[in-house]
Amino acid sequence: MGSLKLSSELDFYKRNKSRFVKNFTNKFLVVKNDKLLGAYETEQEAYQAGISEYGNEPFLIKKAQKDEPLSISTANLINASL
Amino acid sequence: MFSGPLLEVEISIPQALVNYNIANGIVSPPPLKGYAIIDTGAFPTCVDVTSISSLGVQPVNIRPTLTPAGTVNQNTYPVHVKFPGTSIEIEFQETFSANLSGQNFNGQPILALVGRDILSSCILIYNGLTGEYSLSH
Numbered sequence: 001m002g003s004l005k006l007s008s009e010l011d012f013y014k015r016n017k018s019r020f021v022k023n024f025t026n027k028f029l030v031v032k033n034d035k036l037l038g039a040y041e042t043e044q045e046a047y048q049a050g051i052s053e054y055g056n057e058p059f060l061i062k063k064a065q066k067d068e069p070l071s072i073s074t075a076n077l078i079n080a081s082l
Numbered sequence: 083m084f085s086g087p088l089l090e091v092e093i094s095i096p097q098a099l100v101n102y103n104i105a106n107g108i109v110s111p112p113p114l115k116g117y118a119i120i121d122t123g124a125f126p127t128c129v130d131v132t133s134i135s136s137l138g139v140q141p142v143n144i145r146p147t148l149t150p151a152g153t154v155n156q157n158t159y160p161v162h163v164k165f166p167g168t169s170i171e172i173e174f175q176e177t178f179s180a181n182l183s184g185q186n187f188n189g190q191p192i193l194a195l196v197g198r199d200i201l202s203s204c205i206l207i208y209n210g211l212t213g214e215y216s217l218s219h
Contacts, residue, residue, distance in 0.1 A: 004141075005157055006157065007144065044098075047098055047142065051099060055102065055106075056102065056140055058141055058142075060142065060143060061143055061176070
């Protein structure tokens, strides 16, 4: 699938995670490059803010929480002809 | 051709992006139409990454995902999903991406996997002997 976008934004978030979680617990943070745009109550508000500021460009939306749940995907097993 | 449970699906850009395009005189792409496979093993629902990218939607996150190949990081995307003929229409603030390229049914692309986040409000009955299934919402 190629390289992932938002790797540098994720690195920035990880470097500052403890501070973000402390100051913005459970808020949705918008990060672009090495800048925190803001913290928002909902993911929808965060996305709207990011679009308004950056337009249709990649930006990271991360919920400031200590642990991130793991999701499960079976996509690699899918064969529509079965 | 015998197939697993499928739903017709339309995926399109999120509403916030529609509004941005209108404000900036940009023509939004039309919805992509195809099928979604009902995947009780998946949580959450995911959408084909090539299809989302073709709509011009940008990712909003990187999340770890447990797959048969191990834990991998994947981009996630906001997307609007509609299932024609049903009352199910969802504005996902974030959905996982999956590589479904090459998957198709009756010449139509497989665009998504319907996971337990959507199925949690549905009743799915699947008769493996006859290949028949029903999904009520």
